[in-house]
Amino acid sequence: MNIKLLEFTLKSLQRHFVKKVSVIFAFSLLVFLLVSVFTISSSIKKELEITVDSLPDLVIQKMSGGRQTLIPSERVYKIANVTGVSNVQERIWGYYYFVNENVNFTVVGIDFDIISYKNNYNDIISFYSDKIDTISTPFIIVGQGVLNLLENNFYKNYYTFTKSSGGKLETKILGAFTSESNLETNDVILMPQNYVREIFDISENLANDIIVQVPNPNEIEIVKRKLQNMFPDCRIVSRTDIEASYQNIFDYKSGIFLALLISAFISFFILIYDKASGLSKEDQKEIGILKALGWLTENIMQMKFIEGIFISLFSFFLGTGFALFYVFNLQAPILRDLFTGASQLKPPFELIPFVDFNILFLIFILIVPIYILATIIPSWRASIIDADEVMR
């Protein structure tokens, strides 16, 4: 590396900084958009993976008139006898409308006497076990998002539910929890099963659904078929079905973004091509002067190459830095809502800091070398013209 050439190039960049600002801006903006979208997407995908991982292998929902209805709890015993099933639990839960914020909380009933199929619920119960053991009144343990919304409405220690029957149920807010996945737990309220039954008016012999664990993945489909035969009035949903459903929604939204990003890409390269191919008279003259003073075409190419590397790296890191700040510090306003659907995800969840370096590398490979080529080719064309012609 010729240090003198490097220094000259840096001075040249400094001289032409104002001219390069629009390119740096467009470049950084594109990187910002790409990194933001892919980082949000990776982050949400990560959330979904965690959510899907914590799902039961099978969920049995009783259907009536095409809609889900309550299922008799006694079916648990029949299911437990099916070969391949390791664990069966009834679930008592419901969506509770919190009118002050126009959001739904997911109220989940916990049976403190059995181990939940969800490890994070077991962790939470274990964490609060001392308090739970000593309390005799109704209590709730809430997700961080729920806690924030309750506190915003001055519910610091207690919250009173309105039951389906119209009565009231005062509960003590025991504490809050977070988990690796915000999407899954942010809107969750955990409370003893019997109080959930009270709130949603679910009698003792009914449950919302029944979950089934099948340790051998190869047997899941077989067990699913068996259960379907046993309970023709039920819909049996496997984790794979839910995963596919999540994936479909996610891929659909990613597809829309991809289309938008391709448009952004094309606009960027039109701009770059325009900038690059339209070397100004001044630039051409400068190349002519350098050639007349004994510079070789390869020297000029080296200079343009270094210039391209500096501009593209600077813009790439600027765009990436802003994107990561935008996504993880500012929680990606606007873009995140477009991805997740603002109305569906209340209380708001926090994007988990997860950067897919493969994607970053892919973005780098896609745009940095192309930019360098797009700028170097016109300079090469100008530098192979006779210097005499360029300077006249």
Add this chain to the structure above:
Amino acid sequence: MIELKSINKIYNSGKADEHHVLKNISFKVGNNNFTILRGPSGSGKSTILSIVGGLIKPTSGEVFVDQKSIAKLPEKFSALIRQEKIGFIFQKFNLISDLSSFDNIVIPLIPSKIHKSEIGKRAEEILKDFSIFDKKNILVKYLSGGEQQRVAIARALINNPKIILADEPTTNLDEKLSQNFIDIIRKLREKGITILLASHDPLFYNLDFVDDIIDIHLGEIR
């Protein structure tokens, strides 16, 4: 030092707008000579300088610079000859206006293998020789015409060239600055540098140190 043999230069050869710029040009410039190419604008003087400097190739004929034939050399080799043996002084100086005097002067040596400190030393000596050392760090766009001219000449000399090619160097200068330029050329001549200068400025024609004047008219030597 410089020899042109039967040089022809035709632009757009074989096309409707074919332009025969130089016709059968032959002349020699000896070592340490000061030769003037005289002729009106458009006569082909600048084209001859460009061919001698290897900036363009003749359509036919031979060019020797320091006994090396350069007419058919690949661009890379003619650039190297320029880098080592030739200094250019252009009509409009062709300085890079937003670089300092120092940075403009060192441009020819940037691609060379000469060490940065050596280049700095040379540049400072030349700046002193041309009494513009105090303008070392000033952008050339802020310099007066005379100062810019000296920077342009200093840049032409930084690579210790054997040959100086000057194209209408006084066109944009007033009489006093033109006289300064002539003094500088005289000194260069005394230092043993071969000078080929294209001009239609009468100031040059009666100088006592001119070795030869070649009259060019419509691309031909008269």
